Amino acid sequence: MEYTASELMTVNASRLLSNGETVLVGVGLPNLACNLAQRTHAPGLIMIYEAGVVGSRPSRLPLSIGDPTLVSGAALVCSMYDLFSLYLQRGNVDVGFLGGAQIDRYGNINATVIGEYHHPKTRLPGSGGSMEIAGWAKRFYVITPHQKRRFPEKVDFCTSAGFLNGGNQRAESGVIGKGPQAVVTDMGLLTPDQNGELILSALHPGITVEKVIANTGWQLKVSEHLTVTAPPSETELHILRELDPQKIYL
Amino acid sequence: MSKLCSLSEAIRDHVHDGDLIYCAGFTHLIPFAAGHEIIRQQRRNLILARATPDLIYDQMVAAGCARKIIFSYMGNPGVGSLRVLRAELEAGRLEWEEYSHFGMISRLQAGASGLPFIPMNQTAACDLEHANPSYRRVTDPYTNREVIVLPPLNPDVAIVHVQRADANGNAQIWGILGEQKEAAFAARRVIITAEEIVTEEVIRSDPNRTIIPDFIVTTVCHVPYCAHPSYTQGYYDRDNEFYLTWDKISETQEGVQKYLEEWVYGVVDRNQYWNKLGDETHARLRVSPRPSIPVDYGDY
Numbered sequence: 001m002e003y004t005a006s007e008l009m010t011v012n013a014s015r016l017l018s019n020g021e022t023v024l025v026g027v028g029l030p031n032l033a034c035n036l037a038q039r040t041h042a043p044g045l046i047m048i049y050e051a052g053v054v055g056s057r058p059s060r061l062p063l064s065i066g067d068p069t070l071v072s073g074a075a076l077v078c079s080m081y082d083l084f085s086l087y088l089q090r091g092n093v094d095v096g097f098l099g100g101a102q103i104d105r106y107g108n109i110n111a112t113v114i115g116e117y118h119h120p121k122t123r124l125p126g127s128g129g130s131m132e133i134a135g136w137a138k139r140f141y142v143i144t145p146h147q148k149r150r151f152p153e154k155v156d157f158c159t160s161a162g163f164l165n166g167g168n169q170r171a172e173s174g175v176i177g178k179g180p181q182a183v184v185t186d187m188g189l190l191t192p193d194q195n196g197e198l199i200l201s202a203l204h205p206g207i208t209v210e211k212v213i214a215n216t217g218w219q220l221k222v223s224e225h226l227t228v229t230a231p232p233s234e235t236e237l238h239i240l241r242e243l244d245p246q247k248i249y250l
Numbered sequence: 251m252s253k254l255c256s257l258s259e260a261i262r263d264h265v266h267d268g269d270l271i272y273c274a275g276f277t278h279l280i281p282f283a284a285g286h287e288i289i290r291q292q293r294r295n296l297i298l299a300r301a302t303p304d305l306i307y308d309q310m311v312a313a314g315c316a317r318k319i320i321f322s323y324m325g326n327p328g329v330g331s332l333r334v335l336r337a338e339l340e341a342g343r344l345e346w347e348e349y350s351h352f353g354m355i356s357r358l359q360a361g362a363s364g365l366p367f368i369p370m371n372q373t374a375a376c377d378l379e380h381a382n383p384s385y386r387r388v389t390d391p392y393t394n395r396e397v398i399v400l401p402p403l404n405p406d407v408a409i410v411h412v413q414r415a416d417a418n419g420n421a422q423i424w425g426i427l428g429e430q431k432e433a434a435f436a437a438r439r440v441i442i443t444a445e446e447i448v449t450e451e452v453i454r455s456d457p458n459r460t461i462i463p464d465f466i467v468t469t470v471c472h473v474p475y476c477a478h479p480s481y482t483q484g485y486y487d488r489d490n491e492f493y494l495t496w497d498k499i500s501e502t503q504e505g506v507q508k509y510l511e512e513w514v515y516g517v518v519d520r521n522q523y524w525n526k527l528g529d530e531t532h533a534r535l536r537v538s539p540r541p542s543i544p545v546d547y548g549d550y
Contacts (some may be wrong), residue, residue: 027328050351051276051426063490064327066277068483071425072540079427080276080301081359084352089371108375112348117381123339125325125332127378128302131350135373161374173374174395248328248494 003232005145005186006250007240008204010036011232013097013143013184021094022046024087024133025056027065028249029143030097032240035061039239046075048093050129052083061243084129088136091176096137098130102155103142105218106196107162107180109134110155117157127159134160135175146185152217163196170196187212189229193221202227252417253464257471258519260441261287264468269406270297270320272358272437273306276428277327277488280480281411281443282306283473283520289313290514299405301354301429302327305479305496308334311344312506313514318345320403322354329493333500348382353400355429360402361436369397408437410462411476413485414452415444419467422459424542425483431461440466443473445485457547475524478535486535 003011006029013033017023019042025034035058038045047056051066055075062069071077078086087093100109101124111130115121134140144150162180163170170179180198183190189202199221200212205228213220232240244250255263265271265288273281285306288296292315298307299320304327310316312334319335326332338344349357352370360368369388379385379398387396410430415421421442423430434440442462447470453460476482479489479496499505517523524532 051278051428053426063329063493064277064488066327066426066428067488068278068425068481068537071483077425077427079355079431080351080429081355081432084355089352112378117377119342120340123324123336125323126321126348127350128323128325129351131373131375131378132352134375136371158375158377164374170374174372175374176371 001232001234001237003237004250007232007237009143009145009184009186010240010250011236012189012229013141014040016141016182016184017042017045017095019044020046022048022092023095023097024048024050024093024137025065026097026099028099030099031062031065032243032249033097033143035243036236036240040236048083048087050080050083052078052080054078054087063248084132088132091136091138093137094139096133096140098133098140098142098160099144100130100142100159102150102152103144103183104151104155104162105153105198106164106166107142107183107192107198108155108158108164109142109160109162110157111159112157114156130160134162134177136177139178139181142180142183144183144185146187146212146215148215148217151215163192166196187215197221199223200226202229204229205231253419253467253470254417254447255469255471257283257287257443257473260469260471261291264439264441265293265407267293268295270299271407271409272299272405272433274408274410274428274430274433275477275480276301276426277480278426278428279411279423279430279477279482280304280306281409281476282478282480283476283523284409284441284443285310286514286523288315289510299403301351303332303335305332305493308332308500309510309514311335311338313510316344318347320347322349322351326493326497329497333497334506347384348378350378353385355432357400357403358429358432358436360400361404362432365402367399367401369399372396372398403436405433405437407439407441408433409441409443410434411443411482412462413444413482414446414448415442415470416448416450416453416464417470418450418464419462419470420450420453420460420464421462421467422453422456423461424459427461434462434466439468442467442470443476444470445474445476445482447472473520476520478524478527484537487537489531489535
């Protein structure tokens with residue numbers, strides 16, 4: 001079956017989730033990825049939304065992460081202050097999902113500004129919950145299309161922390177989360193090496209190493225154990241398309 | 251004593267030029283009708299605070315009501331940019347103060363609790379902390395580790411939309427609770443807008459659902475459909491179509507001004523606005539019932 005770049009990313013992101021985990025769901029493709037996982041291999045996935053909803057079972061794809069469908073049939077609703085403190089800061093979230101305009105060599109994310117902060121060239125939406133999700137979820141994933149401008153050597157603004165400048169810097173900062181464990185793009189998967197540097201660890205079918213390197217803003221290293229991902233299955237694509245019939249994201 | 255008045259009177263009497271206002275609601279229960287009334291009454295130099303400015307502040311800024319914005323996520327949720335705000339910030343025409351969501355709601359929590367500041371753990375991302383001097387660090391006296399602290403946020407006015415309230419202002423919400431309670435307790439004046447005004451007996455039949463007590467409420471307005479294009483859980487759906495349409499409308503200044511002329515200045519109140527939306531929109535936003543199973547408080 002044919003599939004789009006967004007479908008490819010979403011399917012691969014959904015496969016990173018395990019049954020029974022708690023996941024703090026972000027807007028857009030992460031939302032689709034989590035809803036797909038819950039409808040396939042992870043029916044017991046506990047979806048948490050930063051608006052203050054825990055154990056969501058949405059019956060339709062929510063456009064926003066504050067949609068009423070998240071509440072009807074959910075296990076619990078709390079205030080945002082409770083959500084960020086009792087769940088995220090306390091360490092009760094296994095997985096976070098983030099997007100962002102830029103992600104750098106060490107997995108730091110910029111969702112705030114291109115150019116200088118006080119005189120922005122391009123002003124982006126800003127952190128939302130991503131600063132705390134990146135710091136405090138036990139691990140997090142990033143979904144973003146693979147383009148050179150999105151993968152600079154260093155982000156213009158560090159909205160959400162990856163491994164900072166590499167080495168032990170993140171661990172030494174004292175944050176409870178282990179940081180980004182994979183970046184899912186439309187070309188493959190990047191994962192951090194021992195030093196926290198993102199390296200190419202998997203290619204999607206038909207993509208070459210050269211193409212990925214040419215679309216990355218630093219000298220991308222390639223894993224010794226480079227793999228190729230399984231293409232999206234018919235079932236995965238079918239469910240995904242049902243979730244987003246108007247193709248708002250896909 | 252009944253605090254009921256019209257929304258137009260509430261805005262006239264309790265929202266003043268230069269005020270710091272917080273229109274509460276995280277995606278849910280955003281009081282658009284109040285925002286539109288503020289635009290019609292031409293308030294100026296407001297400081298607009300909201301975690302997600304949403305379309306309501308995009309429209310209020312476009313109408314010239316604000317001098318500054320305080321926020322933590324300046325996007326059209328699930329759609330893209332808030333184009334008016336983004337353009338104003340990029341052009342340097344609007345002051346701004348920025349937090350993460352947890353930073354923003356922690357400030358409200360401190361304001362609502364009467365605290366001088368509020369601590370939060372570090373996140374390892376320091377650029378916002380450097381860009382906004384309200385972020386400070388103090389040493390935890392128990393462990394000697396550094397924690398982030400933020401000052402309280404105490405709005406002059408909070409506007410909080412709810413499903414139902416009694417005439418004194420006891421207010422009940424279900425669905426996403428966002429930062430409604432914190433905004434109300436943090437503010438100096440509280441305007442409640444409600445889909446329904448109910449008797450005190452209805453409120454007292456389910457006290458766990460009351461999140462705002464009457465004695466902190468300044469005034470109560472009966473405003474059905476106040477939240478459109480946002481939504482009220484169980485009453486009407488979020489108008490996602492309009493959120494997508496606003497992205498097109500706000501591509502040009504002319505588009506925005508034309509919208510304001512027709513849908514804000516061109517109507518007298520929310521009732522007229524809702525009727526103007528027409529049967530097709532009403533039908534699209536209608537929601538089927540899914541009631542909770544009642545709880546038994548016991549007769550003691």
